[in-house]
Amino acid sequence: MEESQETVKLIGVKNSPFCCRVECALKLKGVKFEYITEDLSNKSDLLLQHNPVHKKIPVLVHGGKAVVESMIILEYIEETWPEVNPLLPADLHGRSVARFWIKFIEDKFLCIWQAFRTEGEQQAKAITDSLEMLKTIEEHAMTGKTFFNRDKIGLTDLAFGILVYWSGVIEEVIKVKILDAQTFPRITSWKQRFMEVSEIKDCLPNYDELVTFFKLRRETVLAAAASS
CATH class of the missing domain: 3.40.30.10 (Glutaredoxin)
Incomplete structure (x- = not known):
């Protein structure tokens, strides 16, 4: 059919x-x-x-x-579905800014995953790169509005926010705090607002189950790296 x-x-x-x-x-x-x-x-x-x-x-x-x-x-x-709850700004410049930060996040957030996959010096470098990435977002992307360059959730928030939730899991697995509230107060406040949106909360998987899954996943990844 x-x-x-x-x-x-x-x-x-x-x-x-x-x-x-x-x-x-x-x-x-x-x-x-x-x-x-x-x-x-x-x-x-x-x-x-x-x-x-x-x-x-x-x-x-x-x-x-x-x-x-x-x-x-x-x-x-x-x-x-552009007419329902638009996820990009209406103006062309606003859209270009949103796409710039989406590209930045897609390119730079890999360092946090690298911290998850490695140990020792490689992990230390990945954590340093992660802090630099967050510092750039804290200083240049958090414009004082409720969400990224607008007052409602958009594509940039989805690009960043979902990864931030998973980065908390990674922090717990590798036992290193990366997104510290004192160092990154704007991102921390934004994260709290983002996570309270009902549609977001409905989609996020159980945190403890994610931690369990990624602990096992990290053991597998490190074991494979050690044997190669």
């Missing part, structure tokens, strides 16, 4: 921040969708059909057509 043009499916896993971004955007837009949980240890034909190049989640399927890569999916959601 051919899918309706309005049928929306999200292929993903609940412990992925990138899938969580997409789920939050759909809920903020009020879009009804089916969440299809993927088994990454035994990837489904559905995933391989819709993302044959990278074979990764998340994948948004809308009317039978696939969209991949989380930030591309978020842009697609915004452009497909």
